[in-house]
Amino acid sequence: MKLFRAAAIAFLLVVCLAGLLANVVAPASCARQFREQPDAPPSHAHWLGTDDLGRDRFSRLLYGTRVSLFLAPAAAALAGVLAALIGGVAGLAGGWIESCLMAATDLFLSMPWLFLLVTVRALLPLDVSPWASVTITFALLGCLGWAAAARVVCADVRTLWSSDALLLGHASGSSGLHLLRWHIVPRLKPVLWAQFWISIPVFILSEANLSILGLGVAEPLPSWGSLLSELESFPVFTTQPWQLAPLFLLVATVSCFHLALQNQESWA
Amino acid sequence: MGTLSLGPDPRPMISLLKFAARILVILTLGGFLGATLVRLAPGYGVDQEELDFRLSSSSIQFLRQADSPNVSLFTFYARYMLGLLHGNLGYSRNLQEPVRQLLAERLPETLKSVTLALVLGWMAGLSLAMAAALARNGLLSAAASLLASIMLCIPAAVLALLFVDAQLPGRLVLALIVFPKIFQYARSLLNRSVALPHVLLAHARGAGGLRILLCHALPVAGPQLLALAGVSVSMAFAAAIPVEALCDLPGIGQLAWQAALGRDLVVLVNLTMIVTLVTVLANSAAELASRASRGGET
Numbered sequence: 226m227k228l229f230r231a232a233a234i235a236f237l238l239v240v241c242l243a244g245l246l247a248n249v250v251a252p253a254s255c256a257r258q259f260r261e262q263p264d265a266p267p268s269h270a271h272w273l274g275t276d277d278l279g280r281d282r283f284s285r286l287l288y289g290t291r292v293s294l295f296l297a298p299a300a301a302a303l304a305g306v307l308a309a310l311i312g313g314v315a316g317l318a319g320g321w322i323e324s325c326l327m328a329a330t331d332l333f334l335s336m337p338w339l340f341l342l343v344t345v346r347a348l349l350p351l352d353v354s355p356w357a358s359v360t361i362t363f364a365l366l367g368c369l370g371w372a373a374a375a376r377v378v379c380a381d382v383r384t385l386w387s388s389d390a391l392l393l394g395h396a397s398g399s400s401g402l403h404l405l406r407w408h409i410v411p412r413l414k415p416v417l418w419a420q421f422w423i424s425i426p427v428f429i430l431s432e433a434n435l436s437i438l439g440l441g442v443a444e445p446l447p448s449w450g451s452l453l454s455e456l457e458s459f460p461v462f463t464t465q466p467w468q469l470a471p472l473f474l475l476v477a478t479v480s481c482f483h484l485a486l487q488n489q490e491s492w493a
Numbered sequence: 494m495g496t497l498s499l500g501p502d503p504r505p506m507i508s509l510l511k512f513a514a515r516i517l518v519i520l521t522l523g524g525f526l527g528a529t530l531v532r533l534a535p536g537y538g539v540d541q542e543e544l545d546f547r548l549s550s551s552s553i554q555f556l557r558q559a560d561s562p563n564v565s566l567f568t569f570y571a572r573y574m575l576g577l578l579h580g581n582l583g584y585s586r587n588l589q590e591p592v593r594q595l596l597a598e599r600l601p602e603t604l605k606s607v608t609l610a611l612v613l614g615w616m617a618g619l620s621l622a623m624a625a626a627l628a629r630n631g632l633l634s635a636a637a638s639l640l641a642s643i644m645l646c647i648p649a650a651v652l653a654l655l656f657v658d659a660q661l662p663g664r665l666v667l668a669l670i671v672f673p674k675i676f677q678y679a680r681s682l683l684n685r686s687v688a689l690p691h692v693l694l695a696h697a698r699g700a701g702g703l704r705i706l707l708c709h710a711l712p713v714a715g716p717q718l719l720a721l722a723g724v725s726v727s728m729a730f731a732a733a734i735p736v737e738a739l740c741d742l743p744g745i746g747q748l749a750w751q752a753a754l755g756r757d758l759v760v761l762v763n764l765t766m767i768v769t770l771v772t773v774l775a776n777s778a779a780e781l782a783s784r785a786s787r788g789g790e791t
Contacts, residue, residue, distance in 0.1 A: 332522050335773045336765065337731030343753045344761050430648050434735050437650035438750060456654050457739075472651060479646040 233481035240478055244290035251284035256445040266465070273467045276455065280445075286471055289447035293429055294478070296363040301424035303367030305417050308374030313413075315375070316382025317405070327379065333372035342369055342431070343440060355446035362441050366428045374420040381416055385409050419486075426482040433475060449475045512781070516773050523769035524762055525570055573762060582763050587755030592763050595748060600767070603737070603744030607729040610667030614725065617668070618675025619718075626683040626710065627702045634680075641673035650735035663740025670732040671725055678721050679714070686710035716783040723779030727772040 243250060252270070253259075259271070259279040267274045273282035315326035345365055353361065385391060386409070394404050429449065435441035436450025437457070444451065452471035459468065576583060582592040618641075625634035644652075652666045683706070686692060692709045700709075711718075733746030741747070745764055752760035 328518070328522075332519055332526065332769075335519055335727070335776065336523060336526075336769050337727050337772060339731040339734050340749055340765060340768055343734055343749060344765070426646075430646075433648040434650045437648065437654070438735055438738055440753070450648075453648070453651060456651065460658050472647075475648070476643070476646045480642060483642060483645065 230485055230487070233484040236481045237478065237485065240290060240474070241294055243287055244294045247284075247287040247291045251281070251287045253281045253284045255285045255288035255447050256280065257284075267467050273470050274465070277458075282467070282470065285447040285452060286474065289449050289452050289471065290474070292359055292442065292446065292448040293432060293450070293475075296359060297366075297425045297428040297432065298421075300363040300367035300370070300428045301421045303364065304370040304424055305374065305421045307368070307371035308378050308420060309413065309417055311371065312375035312378025313382055313409075316379040317386060319383070323379065323383075327376070330372045330375050330379075333369070334376070338369045339431070339434070342366070342435065343438070353443065355443045358441075358443035359446055359448065362432060362435060363428070366431055370424055370428065374417070374424075377416055377420070378413060381413060382409060385412055422482075422486050426479045426486075429475065429479060429482075512777050516770070516777060519773050520766055520770050521574075524573075524766040526765075529566060569758075573759075583759035585752070585757055585760050587752060587757040587760065592760055595760065596745070596763065596767065599743055599745045599748050602742060603730075603733055603746060606664045606667055606733065606737070606742060606744060607726070609664050610671050610729045610732075611722075611725060613665070613668035614671030614675055614729075615722075618672045619679050622676050622679035622683055623706055625680050626687055627706055637676060637680075641676045644669055644673040645677075648735075649732045650739055653736045653739040657740055663736055663742050666736045666740065667729050667732055670736075671729055674728060675721065675725060679718060682714040682717055683710050686713040689713065715786050719779045719783040719786060721779075723772075723776035726775035730768050730772060 247255075252272075257280065259265075259275055259281065261279070262271070262275050263279040264277050265271055265275040265279075271281050271283065273286065275281055276285070311326055311330065315323040315330075342365055391404055391408060394408060432441055432448060433450035433453055436448060437454045439454065441454075442448040442451045449471050453475070455468070456472070459465075573583065580593070582596065584590070585592055585595055588595060621633075621637040625637050628634055649666065649670050652669055653663060656663055656666050687705065687710050689709075692705055692713075695705055695709055730746075733744060734749055735746075736742065737744045737746035738750040745767070748760065749764050751757075752764065
């Protein structure tokens with residue numbers, strides 16, 4: 226099992242590195258069109274062929290990896306910060322503040338958030354720039370994905386706050402801020418860290434779903450989701466398997482995340 | 494000595510009333526939250542026609558005023574709630590039909606899909622989890638885990654596209670989305686239950702695998718499985734959007750997608766409330782059943 230985990234982590238590192246160095250590794254820019262070669266099969270010049278607009282598929286895959294693999298963690302970090310703030314305040318304050326914040330959390334947990342996400346994403350202006358669309362998509366994912374983690378954080382903070390160690394700290398005159406800084410936050414780190422890592426594959430899949438529905442990242446900027454939306458225009462069981470490269474990369478990456486995160490899932 | 498009778502125990506009734514009040518509050522807040530997000534979103538009132546470069550700025554301004562009537566969020570929501578009390582859910586600007594009629598046409602379709610998905614997903618997930626917990630060799634467990642892991646890694650929309658291409662019924666996609674989560678959670682619960690001391694003792698005394706599972710492991714895991722049942726309803730409803738939109742199933746998932754693309758606020762608020770109601774009811778029912786199975790208060 227350790228070997229599989231190591232292989233998964235190595236694969237994720239390679240994919241991250243490829244995304245990070247997209248402008249060095251990619252043979253062309255993601256928007257450059259080779260107009261004389263639309264829908265070309267794989268060749269030396271275009272390893273995965275070109276799309277119907279003549280853009281190099283391999284380059285778009287690398288740039289798409291950068292977008293999906295670096296903005297999903299950003300969204301997960303945003304969700305983690307919101308969960309820590311809301312759950313932390315609820316757990317520390319207790320009483321009616323906790324009741325109100327946990328009611329809000331319940332509300333978010335009660336709504337199938339894809340409904341909310343589709344609704345809000347579709348109501349954004351039609352003429353936003355591609356970078357704005359990608360930022361908005363992942364920011365929305367972050368803003369809507371905090372609820373489950375906030376519940377865990379709230380329960381943990383409440384337990385810690387009433388633990389013997391903190392009662393002793395109180396009795397020996399430590400301030401609340403001191404206890405928070407040195408005793409609560411360090412003990413919450415593993416939970417928040419686990420939530421952060423678990424959210425990444427969830428957000429990658431959500432972005433893919435949104436983009437396939439035409440509500441995610443806008444053209445010409447590629448992401449794994451927007452590359453997968455091409456599947457609508459040709460049969461998936463195609464005679465041109467290289468067109469399925471984004472799907473294989475997405476499935477492999479998300480699988481590797483699950484494999485690498487098996488220990489984290491027990492924390493969350 | 495005889496016991497003093499105080500009449501029927503009021504506690505279950507109070508609990509039920511608390512549940513009902515919670516559902517009502519969540520529902521009202523859910524609708525309001527949906528309306529707030531939609532109303533305050535920067536694209537509210539922006540129409541595709543605005544992208545027509547031939548239109549002057551005054552024409553665009555006119556279009557915006559026509560699309561977003563000058564009412565505040567609270568006025569909009571108050572009017573909506575008042576209408577709701579009279580059974581009027583409003584009128585869809587996009588589809589030119591009363592929302593009530595749209596929901597009457599489409600909700601049964603989604604309920605049918607979601608019910609089928611839950612039945613199939615639970616049957617496959619739970620039976621494979623039971624088989625994996627019972628199996629002595631790890632092959633079945635590994636094969637089922639691999640299948641579940643692959644399903645968890647494929648976006649619902651891609652599964653829907655695969656089914657469209659293969660000309661398979663789109664409803665089955667929802668079952669494939671529900672199945673892996675049921676399997677993984679149920680297997681982990683059953684494995685934990687099977688390792689409990691009293692179950693190990695029963696095993697040592699020669700009880701058969703099936704007997705151990707049905708009489709010892711499942712009753713222990715039961716309350717948590719019931720809680721999972723509530724969550725799985727929400728899961729199936731969320732997956733209904735991409736699946737119905739791509740498989741052309743005329744349910745509320747497809748309606749939500751069409752309404753979102755057409756910026757149909759009234760439909761979106763109604764859908765938010767209905768889906769919230771269904772998921773809250775499912776979760777509350779699961780919680781009540783779970784408490785009852787633990788022998789606690791109902």
